[in-house]
Amino acid sequence: MWSHWIFLSLILLPAAVSAAKCKAAPKSVQNVQMCCPLPLPNWGAYNSECGQSGIQPSCRLACIFNATRALQGRQLNLTHVRPMLERAFTNPDIIDAYASNFASCASLVHSKYQELTQISKQSDACDRHALFYSLCAYSRLMRRCPANVWQRANKQCQEARAYMKTCAWPALKMFMKST
Ligand SMILES: *[C@@H]1O[C@H](CO)[C@@H](O)[C@H](O)[C@H]1NC(C)=O
Numbered sequence: 677m678w679s680h681w682i683f684l685s686l687i688l689l690p691a692a693v694s695a696a697k698c699k700a701a702p703k704s705v706q707n708v709q710m711c712c713p714l715p716l717p718n719w720g721a722y723n724s725e726c727g728q729s730g731i732q733p734s735c736r737l738a739c740i741f742n743a744t745r746a747l748q749g750r751q752l753n754l755t756h757v758r759p760m761l762e763r764a765f766t767n768p769d770i771i772d773a774y775a776s777n778f779a780s781c782a783s784l785v786h787s788k789y790q791e792l793t794q795i796s797k798q799s800d801a802c803d804r805h806a807l808f809y810s811l812c813a814y815s816r817l818m819r820r821c822p823a824n825v826w827q828r829a830n831k832q833c834q835e836a837r838a839y840m841k842t843c844a845w846p847a848l849k850m851f852m853k854s855t
């Protein structure tokens with residue numbers, strides 16, 4: 677009887693605990709461009725290497741991340757992420773924010789890649805590691821946004837930031853579903 681109980685609680689408890697901690701993600705986690713209105717990266721800066729990679733975001737990003745060695749196999753190499761960002765953005769505050777966000781997305785996206793392939797509606801014309809790392813780093817602007825840009829007075833932005841702080845994975849799933 678006891679062993680039965682222990683067996684069941686081992687299986688059920690982790691799911692119950694995480695469900696209790698994280699209620700359903702608020703829709704506001706999608707409002708990145710409203711809460712942290714930054715210019716988009718100028719990936720055109722990589723046209724000399726990747727102009728022929730096709731228009732699909734998965735292909736364009738796979739090419740850029742490979743050309744810069746930001747992606748090695750399926751994993752990010754953070755040493756090469758910053759120089760990659762420096763070519764796509766000019767503002768150092770934006771580069772810092774993205775570099776930090778790529779760092780915090782590195783292991784989450786790597787470990788959840790298969791699940792993300794089921795959730796994402798983005799074309800899988802090419803391997804989507806570079807794409808998913810990029811979307812994760814973008815969505816994390818909710819948490820790490822240059823202070824002069826962050827829409828601190830907006831209640832929905834505050835709500836999204838607070839949610840993402842404790843529920844990073846459910847927040848990323850919600851963002852990916854809608855993107
Ligand atoms: C990745 O980059 C290397 C050179 O750094 C190149 O030889 C290779 O073809 C590239 N692979 C893809 C899939 O673009």
Ligand SMILES: *[C@@H]1O[C@H](CO)[C@@H](O)[C@H](O)[C@H]1NC(C)=O
Pocket residue numbers: 748753754755756
């Ligand atoms: C990242 O790249 C640097 C420089 O090319 C290399 O020395 C380092 O071993 C790489 N790190 C990983 C985790 O692959």
